[in-house]
Amino acid sequence: MKQILSWALDTAAMRGASYADARVADDRSRALATKNGKIGSASDSESLGIGIRVIADGAWGFAAADDLSRAGVEATAAKAVDIAKASARVKRQAVRLVPEKAAIADWTTPIRIDPFSTSIEQNLELLFKIDAELCGVAGVTLAETNLNFRKEESWFVSTEGADIHQTKYTTGVGYAAHAFAGNEIQKRSYPNSYGGQWQNKGYELIEELRLLENARRVGEEAVALLKADQGPEGVFDIILDGSQLGLQIHESVGHPIELDRVLGMEANFAGTSFLTLDKLRTLRYGSDLVNIVADARQEHGPGLGTFAYDEEGVAAQCTPIVSNGLFTGYLSSRETAHTIGQNRSGGTLRAENWNRLPIIRMTNISIQPGDKPLTPEQLIAATDHGIYMETNRSWSIDDKRYNFQFGTEIGWEIKNGKRTRMLKNPSYSGITTEFWNSMDAICSQDSWVLWGTPHCGKGQPQQVMGTGHGASPARFRKVKVGSAYRGT
């Protein structure tokens, strides 16, 4: 690979690039799925190519191709420089990168069981057993399971001397039961909706999740929802389970702290952010209990945002985002860090694959658990009247990340410290900072889980990225509930 990468850098430099980096990525994935006792999908995929990013005449160019022959790589590098020179026709100022010491490194996701070494028969057998459990519940009309593995190997070099080889493994697994009757469709998922739980782990993730043990309960809950009471409308105290809180963090913290959005670079598609630069270290984002970090380091856990180096060669870091409620940090890159007075990138530039330009992405954006021991049961016991909501069903937020609305698959009314009747179609909405300032309790480390969000979309052309979100259940006071169904 080094030979291929050197062709790219040499050609870019010879054509006039003042900076160049090149990344070869070899990507392998497997997707297995069942539906109502039959194979839903069974597919393997491989993709290999090179992406070359250059600065010439003070502007960016990027070209990518699957042709790794010498002629192919040199043509791609020359194209990147031509594109950069065209970019320079419409520029206000030259691109400026904050310095980064060139790293030479080799890193692999620590895994116990290589998922691609496991037997396909064994994988399908597990999915079919879960499928049978779900279908065995009277009233379940559709059962779906999925199992996904990915291995991403990449080689990164730059004209500054970086030389980084990384291999990342990802495993994802989940299932869902649907129940249709009359004029209603209800659904329950496990361990989370939209594909389940995803982490940078090997097959050991599958073994840890007690998938089969939970299948019958999940099917029964889907059917029970058909006869449950409609979630109420009004203002309530709510408790969110960790997976829903993870998505709440993703949408109302993770995206608005992306510095490219703040600077207007995503204005046409993903949008901008309410977190204008004047709000850094002045905005009270949440209550004193809210402590959120962006942490890509291995010691944070096996999140989908865990790596050793980002895709411009900057080492993984932990950035305090919200500290005791105060807004303290953005996600940054070498191009953007100087706008917040930083002389080093936060290390968050990531690309979906070899054919995409790296852009600022979430790493693992996690809320820290409470210091004092508190279980979800104790939190419910300490709540007079409220609603416990679990597992996301719908999510939407405006393009500056102020107004949001979430629906969950299931809810339960809490009365006098006890979980009582089941509620269907629960939803809540609010304004980001008002919501986070209403958080008055969060469970402790024992119930903290690093959830994976595997399909976050951003950029043009759009890129899909996996992000991690550690969270434990938390309580929010006086939240608007139920407006998703108001007037419909």
Add this chain to the structure above:
Amino acid sequence: MLTQSQAANVFQRLKKHSTADEIEVLFYGGRSALTRFANNTIHQNVAEENVGISVRTAFDGRTARASTNKIDDEGLRRVVQASENLARVQHSDPDLLAMAGPSDNRQSAGRPSRHFEQTASITPKERAEGVERIVSIAEKNKLTTAGIFATSETFEGIFNTRGLSDWHTQTSSEISVTMLGGDSSGWQKANAPNVDQLDPISLSQVAAEKALRSNHPREIPAGKFTVILEPAAVLDIVGFMFFDYGGLAILDQRSFLNGRVGKKLFGQNINIWDDVAHPLQSGCPFDGEGVGRKKIQLVENGVVRRLVYARATAAKMKASEHGASVGHIEATGHGFPVPNEMGEAPMNIVFAVDGKTNTIEEMIGSTERGILVTRFWYIREVDPYEKIMTGMTRDGTFLVENGKMSDGLLNFRFNESLVHMLSNVEAMSTPVRSSGEESFDMVVPAMKVREFNFTEVTKF
């Protein structure tokens, strides 16, 4: 770019590595480029070239797929082996059909050319010049602009061992422009196979006018309003219902059309077709199995008439309890590559407006009090059977009073049922090819809709 004859050669080489009963190979790829600008500067500028193949093997009721972009002999051997390894270990499925044959590939309409040399040969410099024109309009109006100018030349092909083969090439071009003021914004987008049909200046001027007219937006309380939805707003919200028009969605009982096919669900004025050959449409004329796409009327005068079917779904539907109540059943050429969980969907939507059409200006003129929506954003499904969608307005939301467009408004959140919305359409414009951000391109009209349900207001 890979040609059909080169692909045929790859197929011949690939077959030698397989012991499967049947083999199908899909080819996809091409060249694409996207020039992206923000803050009146080109800040990202990318190009990509790739060739991919996806191989399906089948053995006696077992099938699986493997994909790669490594098409040397070793790559072909590996991809065939991966597909066979996945297929062989399955239990045999008696419902798995033999692969489609040449007779399945017949198409009911001619194939309009969707490949334009001027799009295929555009250079980075020419795209930059287009951006320069957009930026000059922003600067003239003291606005900041962001957007894209993208072009591509792509191919899709299919070969299988039953003798079916087909090939499609097309070009695509797209401009999306956002104009930003201090507290307002405007947006426009267009997409066409022929880049000469895109007008960056006109798009920029309209986006700029929206940004200027909506500055210092007013807040008015949420509630039910008559809305005038521009075509992009219409396509982005209605796009969420078309995956329910596949037969497999009915069989899976995950469609909002379960129990509703053949019944009047929408207003009398709603007529919807799927028609890949429509002159304003684009896309491939055959589906993931090589079956030719047929023109299908999905909705006639508000009644859901037809669904679309992959071959296997059509066979299952005929034998199912639903078979007698879903109208005519046949493979329509809308299937996704096999095996898959979704079955099929119509992806070339064309709204037909019978009778009188109204321009957006006429809709405004006939509205005593309402809201004009340029675009929706972050639309998600709240309720799968009532098809309640939530989302936000964005980039140009205006109050309409006494027949005139007046102030810009703070953006709203809506929670609205598509069944309700398409039952309350009071007027429509002539359908146009339109492009949004949340759904696929369609031929849609602007719509004037009564009692559209806004539930909250945001802060900008």
